[in-house]
Amino acid sequence: MDDAAGVGRDEVIRLILCQLSAYGFANLSQAIAVHTKVPMTTDSNSRLAELVQLGLQSEQQQPPPQSQVQNQQEGGATESDTELDAGGIDLGRASRVAEAPQYHMWYKTKHKGTATTAAFSRDGEYIATGSADASLKLIEVDRVRRPSAGSARREDKPVIRTLYHHEAEITGVAFHPNGLVLASCAADRSIKLFDISAAYGKHAFQSFSDNYAFRSIAFHPSGDYLAASGDSPDVRLYSVRTGKAYLMGGGDSEMSATVAQVAYAGSGALIASASSDGAVRLWDGVAGTCVRTIQAHEGRAATGVTFSRSGKYVLSTGLDSCVRLWDVGSGRLVQTYAGAHLDAPNAQAVFSHDESLVMVPDARANAVACWDAQSSALLTRVAEHSQPITWIAASPATPAFMTCSTDECVRFWGAQ
Template sequence: MDAPEATREEIIRLILCQLSAYGFANLSQAIATHTKVPMTTDSNSRLAELVKLGQQSERQAGRRTGTGAEIEPKADAQLATGSSGETAGSEGGIDLSRRSQAGTVRVPHFQVWYKTRHKDSATTAAFSRDGRYIATGSADASLKLIEVDKVRDPSAGSARREDKPVIRTLYHHEAEVTGLAFHPNGLVLASCSADHSIKLFDLSAAYGKHSFQSFTDNFAYRTIAFHPSGDYMAAGGDAPEVRLYNVHTGKAYLLAAGSGAGLAQHTGSITQTCYTHSGSLIGSSSSDGTVKIWDGVSGRCVRTVDQAHDGRAVTAVAFSRSGKYALSTGLDSCVRLWEVGSGRLVQTYRGASLSAANEQAVFSHDETLVMAPDARANAVVAWDAASGELLAKCAEHRQRITWIAASPTTPAFMSCSTDECVRYWSPSSV
């Protein structure tokens, strides 16, 4: 039986959300007004994905393809529990066994294109899903919204006020901003803070500087991550439980302990939460030295990596785009790559000094590089993701780097520092 035809309102809503994701929020709102189709901040941006699926069907591809290059050993283990696993990104991804023989990747020559300053330490940053916007947070409790297209304009530093890269400054927290996440539809920015709150800001509002929704608890938040649908947020902080928030109702849930040895709750504070690209798995890292993998549907713990960093605190965790691998950062000054399905250690990246509870390693946009801050050199280091070879150090900050965020679409990244500055880096050829 054929699937029912999409209604007029469903199609228009997809168009509205896609326009907003491309940065045309005002145009989207105008079309919504003209067609009388309500535009809500919690709508999913799926038009591009549906178009891609349609194109694949027309070509009769016969196999799933990924969204980017993938670190791809030949083994394809599934989660031992049999819960909803992730499939590989693409057959053309990086093969660890072959890459070590073929040589390392050529690291781009990163340079600083733009710098902005907060009134206190710059603490966190995030890119929007389409890479068009950057949000930064600070210990001064403020947030900045930056338009990437204006960052690379040589006149950015002296342009007219309306043309400058910082297009909005947001205020509503009472203490340090500790984490940021863009809603998948690009219309909402979420921030968490040491003031015990998570706040949602409407980016489609022309002059709004305050949040329209808040979530509070009795501990400082350190991390937030949106489910790909935008309906839920996984959050954590100075409490041992990972909390799941329904964005529409505001109701909070605790992720549940699983069954079996090691599948219990964390026993220390939560340092980072993340979702896989499909949302089927949630990752969490903790000061208790563990990395945990949670089923995104049942909320139950399905895998624990104990002693992930020789008993030292794990400061961050991030999934590869296919969801087959998890990248952890620890206070043993190592970054480690784990196979999610088996819990096997795949690679260890050494050569950076990691000394703070919020430092994190990230993948580059094509996952050929792994990058992390180096506290000793006030620099960002880059490794070959496959071989683990340290390739480069990028140093411009005068003090310790607190956070790095990689663009999801181009070879670029943001770095934040206790010197109060945020810097945008990319190769000169981009």
């Protein structure tokens, strides 16, 4: 197709790349991007499918399915949400107590400063890590070898890229849903976007800045927006395409607490934030208003927040040394996970890949505490370190996780 047909070659290829990634073919998409020399953008990864659907509807002279649109706007479950929820946590469903896998360290690499943050790509094929030395590392999971597999060849080393563009400590990382763009935020008051499909290049292609240090970022499921928080009482929403910032408002009339972390629900309908005043706030992702405030940690700071895959629950972490599970619809407390010591201002609990476990770094044990998500039974502590663990990120696809530590190392732990 050429420009005479109304759409340029590069634009068509970008749509194809994003759609391939949405279907789980990130490696193929990256190879095509390199071969065609068409750089990835942060366009919606489902745009091609949407255009095809609209074209087919136009041919058939049928209006769009309004019930589906309305359901998504109201935060209802879509077919994809239902698929994600299969096997996920559901306290209304009886289940036996989970067994924690035997985790072993498969891989370790080192930064030149405290390792501060990490994240898996949506398909679990890549990991990004950040450090106080202002660098980012990109790790390909397929190259991480079991301890019994022997030494890797030099060309098979898991770290495939090291990225530099920040001027201060990296505080958060997030993969775009298309898997080909990495976002990072830092204490230098900036957010940067990197094209990781490009064969070379260590610098960002897009940057946002503000008047405070950023601490957390999260992509909308479409990839069109990026929520951000930090040393400010505000949650900001950035348009990835235009860079324009929107201030989330409403809810509490006067908020002075800083926001440690933000997270999107899988549907994109809600954003959760964890604040130093101990509150977890739920925000309407479209209207930008606070729709619920949960006093989650008895006045102690809330330091982490994440949704279950179904969006039915939100998991909060706080400096009262408790991890709590809340019903999103009612704001009701449904489970408390106790027995670990939490003292870091960015302490964050995560679900395991199948949501059978809740995991959090235990500051006194320098290990990861694992609870049965359904019963809240403390099962074990794994991944012992000699120095404090600063961050944990769980694989969305396999029984594996990544830890960061003050010893400057990041470690990949897999089930044997």
